[in-house]
Structures are given as structure tokens and as C-alpha cells.
């Protein structure tokens with residue numbers, strides 16, 4: 001993609017250059033004027049900028065991606081699709097969109113965030129307007145929390161100032177220092193502007209394992225009752241999820257204050273994945289890496305994952321995590 005663009009760029013430049021050489025001085029300077037304007041246009045075409053050429057929400061694309069690529073998450077798919085579409089199609093949102101994604105490791109929280117990014121930004125997760133923060137990577141030392149707070153506030157302010165449609169993803173939210181979360185709270189709120197900057201078009205996505213156990217319990221209850229997982233509704237999870245998030249000491253602090261102030265617009269539960277979903281992940285991984293999807297290999301990969309409860313082997317302990325790098329060992 002980038003190489004193709006660079007090629008086009010060179011081609012246009014050399015065409016302009018050869019045209020310029022063929023004319024008298026006046027025409028040449030006119031040509032240069034046009035050339036300069038053209039360069040600016042081309043620059044904008046080649047370099048990601050904060051405009052509709054680079055940031056254009058594709059609602060159908062997101063819906064299809066969630067349906068076809070995010071396996072086993074009927075609730076998350078539905079909520080994310082509705083939430084993001086509603087927000088992006090609103091010209092005048094009253095606050096930034098704040099999603100809180102919950103569930104066990106490997107259930108697709110990062111993947112779902114990437115699908116959102118890909119259907120808003122042409123460059124997807126590589127976009128300069130998408131920012132990912134990880135507690136352990138960006139804010140590792142508790143002693144430097146004050147520095148981190150100032151830095152994070154400046155980053156958010158700086159990035160939203162230069163592009164209102166910025167997206168911030170906070171991974172491992174449960175490992176994030178509560179003080180750090182407090183420092184970003186003002187940006188999630190209903191303010192029209194803070195120091196002259198409006199944050200209302202930004203998107204914040206929090207990823208965490210908080211509440212994961214209660215989601216698993218509910219899913220297991222449904223399975224034991226012989227009901228299909230697609231019968232699980234949000235109301236079956238909302239109360240246990242909220243309760244366990246409140247009661248979890250480590251994650252409770254940040255969530256309590258965010259919930260109290262209604263700053264989180266949507267809680268999105270990710271269900272534990274079953275054998276058949278791991279199978280789908282393996283097949284998709286093969287296809288994504290240019291191999292022919294092989295059901296036999298996928299089955300071996302899925303069979304070798306750990307499942308719980310031990311006797312029934314219903315849910316994959318690590319969801320679809322590590323599948324991408326694993327399947328090749330089984331070919």
C-alpha cells in the first residue's frame with residue numbers, strides 16, 4: 001500500500017518535471033505554482049491527516065467484521081456495533097464514547113478494539129490517531145505516578161487538539177494505578193471544553209479482566225442448564241458484572257469512580273470461548289497467514305488447548321490466545 005503510493009508520487013513528480021522542462025519561463029513558473037498545489041494535495045493523499053479521507057467510519061464494515069471475525073461473542077458484537085455506530089453517526093455527541101471491555105484473556109477484547117479502529121481509520125491500528133497504553137509498558141513505576149499523570153494528560157490533550165477523532169485504548173486497565181485513571185476522568189465527562197479543547201469526538205476503550213469470573217460463571221450456568229450461549233442476554237450479566245467489578249479490590253477503585261459518575265457508556269462482556277470457537281480461530285489464523293485452512297490441523301490445535309472445568313472441558317482457559325503462532329507446529 002505504502003510502496004504503491006510512493007510509486008504514484010514519483011510518477012506524478014516526474015511527469016510534472018518533464019512537462020516543466022518543455023515550456024518557456026512564464027509557463028514554467030505557472031507550472032511550478034500548479035506543481036506546488038498539486039504536491040500539497042499529493043502530500044495529503046499520501047500522509048495520514050485528520051480528515052475524511054483518512055477517518056471515515058464504515059458502519060457496514062464494522063458490523064460484518066464483528067459478525068464474521070469475532071468468534072463466539074454475540075453480546076459484545078451487538079453492543080459494540082450499536083455503540084460505535086450511534087456515536088460516529090452523531091454530529092454533536094455530548095461526551096466522548098467510553099467503552100469498557102471485560103472478559104478473560106484471549107476472548108477477543110484487543111481484537112475487537114482493532115476491528116473498531118480498522119473501520120474508522122484507513123490505517124487501522126497503525127493510525128497516528130490511535131493510541132494504545134499498557135500499564136506495564138507505559139506506567140511501570142508507582143513512584144513516578146505524578147510524572148505519568150502529567151504526561152498522560154498532556155498526551156491526551158495534545159492528540160485531541162490536533163485531531164478530535166482520536167482513539168485511546170487502555171489495555172490491562174486493572175493494573176492501571178487508580179490515580180492515573182483519576183487524572184483522565186475530566187476528559188471522559190460531559191464538558192463542552194476543557195482549556196479550549198473539546199474531547200467529545202474522542203473514543204476511549206478500557207480493556208480489563210475485571211468481572212471475567214462472573215461472566216464465566218453465568219456462561220457455565222447456562223451451559224449446565226442446557227441452554228445455548230446465544231441465549232445469554234446482557235441483563236443476565238450486567239448485575240453480576242457490576243457487582244464483581246465493585247467488589248474486586250484491585251479493580252474496584254477505578255471502576256467505582258467511573259461508574260459512580262456514569263462516565264462509562266457501555267460495559268461490554270466477553271464470554272469464555274468453547275472448543276468450536278478455538279477451531280474457528282485456528283482456521284482464521286491459517287487463512288490470515290496465507291495458508292490453506294486445514295480442518296484437521298485446526299482440530300489438533302483446538303484439542304491441545306486447556307479447557308475448564310476439568311471434567312467437562314467446556315471453555316478454553318486461554319481463549320484463542322497464542323493460536324496465531326501455534327497452528328504451524330501441527331502441520
Ligand SMILES: *[C@@H]1O[C@H](CO)[C@@H](O)[C@H](O)[C@H]1NC(C)=O
Nearest residue numbers: 056058059060061062064065
Ligand atoms: C465498508 O465495508 C464493506 C464491508 O467490508 C465494504 O464492502 C465497503 O467497501 C466498505 N466501504 C467503504 C467506503 O470503504
Ligand SMILES: *[C@@H]1O[C@H](CO)[C@@H](O)[C@H](O)[C@H]1NC(C)=O
Nearest residue numbers: 131132154155156157158159
Ligand atoms: C500523542 O500521544 C503519544 C502517545 O501515544 C505521544 O507520544 C505524543 O507525544 C502525543 N502527541 C501530542 C501532540 O501530545
